[in-house]
Amino acid sequence: MNVGYLCTYTPKELVYAAGFTPVRIFAGDEHISLATAHIQSYACSQARGSFERALKGELDVQAVVFTRCCDTLMRLADIWERNTDMKVYNLEFPSRIDEKSRDYYFRELQDFANTLKEWGGDVTDESLRESLKLYWELEEKLKKLFEVKPDYEAAKKVQEMNVRDAIEFVDSRLKKVEKSGKGPKVLITGSVCPFLEVYKLFEEAGFILKDDICTGTRFFTFNTPLKEIESVEDGLSFLVEKYFNKAPCPTKHFPNDDRFKYILELAEDCDGVVFLLLKFCEPHFYDYPQLKEKLEEMGKKVLLLELEFPISSYEQLRTRIEAFYEVLA
């Protein structure tokens, strides 16, 4: 069984340990039509576009896990459950990430493991140990690949694959990858962007890329080294650690402003920062004015690109990206 998910706070390791294949769901590049009967047009097009594909029968997934990340995805979970034959599970990932929420998240993972069991998948010490190891390996390899040169095609593909195939695929890319050339370095920050043409526009303009994108670097940046586990319980504790220390996103609240610190640190060696934001994405847009101000105080040039999926005009994006290059070059 394939288990779909939209948010990188989904503990795919547990899904895989239960014998299922976690598959990331992306918006498609066709006009959104069927979904408009269920979700208003001022909801983000990642949510609408993903649901459109579900309604069209394009998704080979039999269950979907939601994580309560943003308002739109929370509501999408209910809509998805009522309007498709897929199983839907709501994992209550805490939005406040601190000491108090650790136990809570641990119990959520226990509940999720029980549900996976009801779905016919059994998480054992052995299967969880194996799964944690495989995902660690995949994440380390992706990190290595991106250090040489960001490969958004590979990042996208591996999210739709079985983790073993994904590791093999990244291996094949690592053999071929060549270091990026010279040019101004830009940090692209935002929610998701599975449309590879966008990254290509940046490369064609002459930029060296670095990203804080949920379908890019945030997919594989966890900051918790692999640990041998003794039991499933032990594994769940490890997952709490791993997901609490993950590259942060604005749907979560941290006691120490971790999200801003993370962005400002990433931006340090960059010449400019591009906010690649999806229209109507509240978590990211609420952060934008303050982040922009802080980045400008650091002397970074900032560009806001507002996207809506499917992307209708790449040439208009190209003009903005090339103009930003001219500003920095």
Add this chain to the structure above:
Amino acid sequence: MIVAGIDVGSLTAKCVLLKDGEIVAYKVIKVSPNLEETAEKVFGEVLREAGIDKVDKIVATGYGRNKVSFADRTVTEISCHAKGALFFIPTARTVIDIGGQDSKVISIENGKVAEFVMNDKCAAGTGRFLEVMASALHLKIEELGDIAERAERATKISSTCTVFAESEVISHLASGERVEDIVAGIHEAIASRIAAMARRVKVEPDVVLTGGVAKNKAMKRALERELGMEIKIPAEPQIVGAVGAALFAMS
């Protein structure tokens, strides 16, 4: 040194020839669906007018810039408008360009583009808005500015969308509003859209208005009221981008 700047926009193509930094000839023509041909045509006409047959360097800009295969290189219209505006008005700090189907605001620091915003998703706040309204009122686009000057008050146009605004204009006519007042309202509607976009960057004087719409005096005044600042208009507002391109060709 003789250089050419070619600006292939959405509605018009402009070409400017500079000889040792001075404008010697320029032309503005309508764009046809074949952008390459349009670029060749406007370039040919300018050469003929100047009585020369070749130039040292050509830079293309505008939406069609990548279709000008005979250009030596391309530069975006953002950089070109900033450079062109500085050529006409060296004290320019903000450039507002209202083109045929997009509009942009560029802030300039130390003679360079510091920040920019563009609107090209929606016809409101562009020359197209004026065209649609002119045709709804059976007026020529060139007349709109003068008609707006004769208004007693500006009719409020609330719809943001161009198509809905057109229906709104028609319903204002039906309810007996004066044409002059409606036309003034149309100018205010555009000015308020542009000002909202401009506020996303720093609007510092001198503010320079470029693009074909800058020829419309009522538009200039509506924008000045909306921004609370004086606006300067270059001698030839429509060729500012092409002049910028030609200046890039010199360097």
